Amino acid sequence: xxxxxxxxxxxxxxxxxxxxxxxxxxxxxxxxxxxxxxxxxxxxxxxxxxxxxxxxxxxxxxxxxxxxxxxxxxxxxxxxxxxxxxxxxxxxxxxxxxxxxxxxxxxxxxxxxxxxxxxxxxxxxxxxxxxxxxxxxxxxxxxxxxxxxxxxxxxxxxxxxxxxxxxxxxxxxxxxxxxxxxxxxxxxxxxxxxxxxxxxxxxxxxxxxxxxxxxxxxxxxxxxxxxxxxxxxxxxxxxxxxxxxxxxxxxxxxxxxxxxxxxxxxxxxxxxxxxxxxxxxxxxxxxxxx
Amino acid sequence: xxxxxxxxxxxxxxxxxxxxxxxxxxxxxxxxxxxxxxxxxxxxxxxxxxxxxxxxxxxxxxxxxxxxxxxxxxxxxxxxxxxxxxxxxxxxxxxxxxxxxxxxxxxxxxxxxxxxxxxxxxxxxxxxxxxxxxxxxxxxxxxxxxxxxxxxxxxxxxxxxxxxxxxxxxxxxxxxxxxxxxxxxxxxxxxxxxxxxxxxxxxxxxxxxxxxxxxxxxxxxxxxxxxxxxxxxxxxxxxxxxxxxxxxxxxxxxxxxxxxxxxxxxxxxxxxxxxxxxxxxxxxxxxxxxxxxxxxxxxxxxxxxx
Numbered sequence: 001x002x003x004x005x006x007x008x009x010x011x012x013x014x015x016x017x018x019x020x021x022x023x024x025x026x027x028x029x030x031x032x033x034x035x036x037x038x039x040x041x042x043x044x045x046x047x048x049x050x051x052x053x054x055x056x057x058x059x060x061x062x063x064x065x066x067x068x069x070x071x072x073x074x075x076x077x078x079x080x081x082x083x084x085x086x087x088x089x090x091x092x093x094x095x096x097x098x099x100x101x102x103x104x105x106x107x108x109x110x111x112x113x114x115x116x117x118x119x120x121x122x123x124x125x126x127x128x129x130x131x132x133x134x135x136x137x138x139x140x141x142x143x144x145x146x147x148x149x150x151x152x153x154x155x156x157x158x159x160x161x162x163x164x165x166x167x168x169x170x171x172x173x174x175x176x177x178x179x180x181x182x183x184x185x186x187x188x189x190x191x192x193x194x195x196x197x198x199x200x201x202x203x204x205x206x207x208x209x210x211x212x213x214x215x216x217x218x219x220x221x222x223x224x225x226x227x228x229x230x231x232x233x234x235x236x237x238x239x240x241x242x243x244x245x246x247x248x249x250x251x252x253x254x255x256x257x258x259x260x261x262x263x264x265x266x267x268x269x270x271x272x273x274x275x276x277x278x279x280x281x282x283x284x285x286x287x288x289x290x
Numbered sequence: 291x292x293x294x295x296x297x298x299x300x301x302x303x304x305x306x307x308x309x310x311x312x313x314x315x316x317x318x319x320x321x322x323x324x325x326x327x328x329x330x331x332x333x334x335x336x337x338x339x340x341x342x343x344x345x346x347x348x349x350x351x352x353x354x355x356x357x358x359x360x361x362x363x364x365x366x367x368x369x370x371x372x373x374x375x376x377x378x379x380x381x382x383x384x385x386x387x388x389x390x391x392x393x394x395x396x397x398x399x400x401x402x403x404x405x406x407x408x409x410x411x412x413x414x415x416x417x418x419x420x421x422x423x424x425x426x427x428x429x430x431x432x433x434x435x436x437x438x439x440x441x442x443x444x445x446x447x448x449x450x451x452x453x454x455x456x457x458x459x460x461x462x463x464x465x466x467x468x469x470x471x472x473x474x475x476x477x478x479x480x481x482x483x484x485x486x487x488x489x490x491x492x493x494x495x496x497x498x499x500x501x502x503x504x505x506x507x508x509x510x511x512x513x514x515x516x517x518x519x520x521x522x523x524x525x526x527x528x529x530x531x532x533x534x535x536x537x538x539x540x541x542x543x544x545x546x547x548x549x550x551x552x553x554x555x556x557x558x559x560x561x562x563x564x565x566x567x568x569x570x571x572x573x574x575x576x577x578x579x580x581x582x583x584x585x586x587x588x589x590x591x592x593x594x595x596x
Contacts, residue, residue: 105489
């Protein structure tokens with residue numbers, strides 16, 4: 001197996017058609033993902049989720065996308081036909097969404113949804129798909145797979161729903177998993193369990209992970225590398241362990257905004273934003289070495 | 291004696307209302323039973339159910355209930371008033387009107403059944419496709435439905451029945467052609483709210499094709515509202531079928547179709563009222579029954595209507 005980067009994104013630009021001309025959402029984003037855990041952090045509206053949807057080419061018609069390179073190993077995702085993309089989605093790249101309440105079909109049992117996900121790509125028989133789905137439910141640590149298989153989404157808890165979602169997304173064994181705020185809708189204690197589970201599953205399968213989050217603490221403790229996004233542009237990309245040494249004022253600002261448990265702070269500092277950062281030379285090339 | 295001492299729920303009623311169902315099938319039955327209880331609380335809906343059940347029983351056991359053929363003529367007994375022998379009297383050819391009403395229920399049910407199985411798939415297919423794909427495709431399909439919606443239903447059904455030629459099959463086709471647009475509109479509206487939801491996005495992320503999404507994720511969610519709408523529409527379908535029969539474009543003589551019977555009896559209306567009035571009452575009662583049931587179902591299935 002070639003050990004080039006799994007995903008290469010170079011100079012990715014996305015704009016949405018607005019009433020008065022295009023509104024930029026991503027302004028030239030470049031990064032690579034190997035078989036590792038990359039976190040993307042940023043404020044609301046910084047374009048985090050747009051990155052995920054662009055990679056899967058699921059943006060609405062009104063979006064204008066351009067990129068120098070957008071490749072999954074050797075496959076050019078920009079040039080792929082809709083039919084080719086359908087076989088890539090799920091099979092090679094899949095995505096876990098924020099809230100399992102909304103991302104599972106309410107009128108289909110969770111087991112059938114997982115099994116269908118497997119059947120779409122493997123063409124397996126219904127019985128084989130059921131067997132695999134039960135295995136997968138067990139892999140995401142659901143205690144009584146046989147019972148849960150026949151439950152409807154409203155009958156499972158949030159944490160269980162998100163496990164089901166992960167099972168559904170991992171059953172076709174993709175190479176890259178994009179997790180868009182996978183734990184934001186869950187309790188803090190469940191969050192930690194779920195992240196440990198995701199970590200274990202992707203390690204075992206040697207997959208790449210892009211974790212999109214606004215929670216810089218979580219990303220710093222969980223990922224190998226952190227990409228900091230501001231207004232559709234990468235401010236800084238660095239190893240998670242070196243986050244404290246961040247040089248960019250925006251990253252420093254984000255870090256300073258965290259409330260600390262061991263120090264009393266009457267007021268948290270406000271985040272300073274400087275539009276001139278958007279014109280600065282691309283910082284993202286630095287520190288991408290795996 | 292008291293209920294508390296009995297260890298298990300014993301009656302069907304208790305079993306069906308169990309707070310913690312033991313199996314999925316019991317849960318499903320419980321839900322059906324709860325819906326039934328809700329429907330039962332509404333006396334009008336219950337009378338609708340009774341009327342429709344009676345109609346179905348009449349159609350199934352027509353030959354036993356009627357006692358004689360709806361086609362047997364007896365010209366010496368023309369236009370006889372209701373009596374013990376002929377409960378509803380006889381018509382202009384001496385045929386027993388009671389037998390004809392009973393056999394006529396078969397034609398009515400047949401028309402309703404055929405129209406439903408044509409209209410549901412067509413309406414859902416066009417509505418979900420238009421709603422899911424949107425854009426020019428949606429515009430094209432919706433302008434077609436607009437054209438159909440722009441004419442009064444009976445007038446358009448008449449035009450189609452006249453063009454296709456008289457007969458029950460053609461009447462069914464004509465009614466179906468005029469009946470599908472509201473279903474397409476309904477399915478489209480449902481689809482447009484569903485297609486933006488996260489679980490459809492999640493399905494697309496797994497590489498599901500548009501047709502798979504429509505068939506296995508959107509159609510099941512559109513079905514309930516479309517079915518309630520169909521029940522409410524049944525009365526209209528019956529009336530149009532009777533209207534076509536009355537105008538000579540639906541069922542043909544000697545078929546015991548109610549609209550046709552009204553039509554052939556209208557020349558005797560002043561002197562022999564029963565010939566036209568009794569089939570008219572039958573049409574009224576049945577469409578009334580469907581309306582009552584439809585209203586009741588809508589109240590049960592629509593959580594906002596509480």
